[in-house]
Amino acid sequence: MKIFVNDIPEKGTETELNIPVEDFDLSDEGLLLKEPVALKVNLERIGSKVLIRGTIRTSVQLECSRCLEEFSHQIDEPFTSTFFPFQERPKDPDLELGSEDLDISYYDGKTIDLAELVREQILLSIPINPLCRPKCRGLCPECGMNPNEGKCACTGSKGDFRRLKSKDFNE
Ligand SMILES: [Zn+2]
Ligand SMILES: [Zn+2]
Structure with missing residues (x-):
């Protein structure tokens, strides 16, 4: 070459x-x-x-x-x-x-x-x-599961946490 x-x-x-x-x-x-x-x-x-x-x-x-x-x-x-x-x-x-x-x-x-x-x-x-x-979305910080492959039991609480956080920032 x-x-x-x-x-x-x-x-x-x-x-x-x-x-x-x-x-x-x-x-x-x-x-x-x-x-x-x-x-x-x-x-x-x-x-x-x-x-x-x-x-x-x-x-x-x-x-x-x-x-x-x-x-x-x-x-x-x-x-x-x-x-x-x-x-x-x-x-x-x-x-x-x-x-x-x-x-x-x-x-x-x-x-x-x-x-x-x-x-x-x-x-x-x-x-x-x-x-x-x-x-x-990366690995779930709680259980280490890959959310691209399916939902783990903790996905819901993670979502809620994010929503709370962004609301706090907006106010
Ligand atoms: Zn990835
Ligand atoms: Zn999880």
């Missing part, structure tokens, strides 16, 4: 990659890939600078931060990444050519590893507090 920078034409080129689940190991990051990674990129070279724009589509298994259930998190992320040769990396990190919507990376030697790029983009797309569904 390495691209030789010198092979990228200045006018740009497009490439598509399908990475099978067994060829992409995210276990170091504690992640499990559920679907092959579909990568579609447009590569452009301006001198030694390389601009990569594309989309990554796949899904990973995550654990819901509220109810602890495992679920598939769909990733369909467009991204833009600009690569500079490692030698051009500024020594002072404050001088880093940063722009909010541009991702700056550096390549060492002559190649850019698309697998590394995919790995980074997947990690960036993982929410800090993943939720199995937008309104996941």
Whole structure:
């Protein structure tokens, strides 16, 4: 999955990659890939600078931060990444050519590893507090049951408590 920078034409080129689940190991990051990674990129070279724009589509298994259930998190992320040769990396990190919507990376030697790029983009797309569904109600604080799977005996009192609380805040 390495691209030789010198092979990228200045006018740009497009490439598509399908990475099978067994060829992409995210276990170091504690992640499990559920679907092959579909990568579609447009590569452009301006001198030694390389601009990569594309989309990554796949899904990973995550654990819901509220109810602890495992679920598939769909990733369909467009991204833009600009690569500079490692030698051009500024020594002072404050001088880093940063722009909010541009991702700056550096390549060492002559190649850019698309697998590394995919790995980074997947990690960036993982929410800090993943939720199995937008309104996941979490586990019941009293009995630990998952209310997404059915009602426990204490659900009613929890609801009453919430209503009381919000009424107090409004007054
Ligand atoms: Zn959940
Ligand atoms: Zn309960």
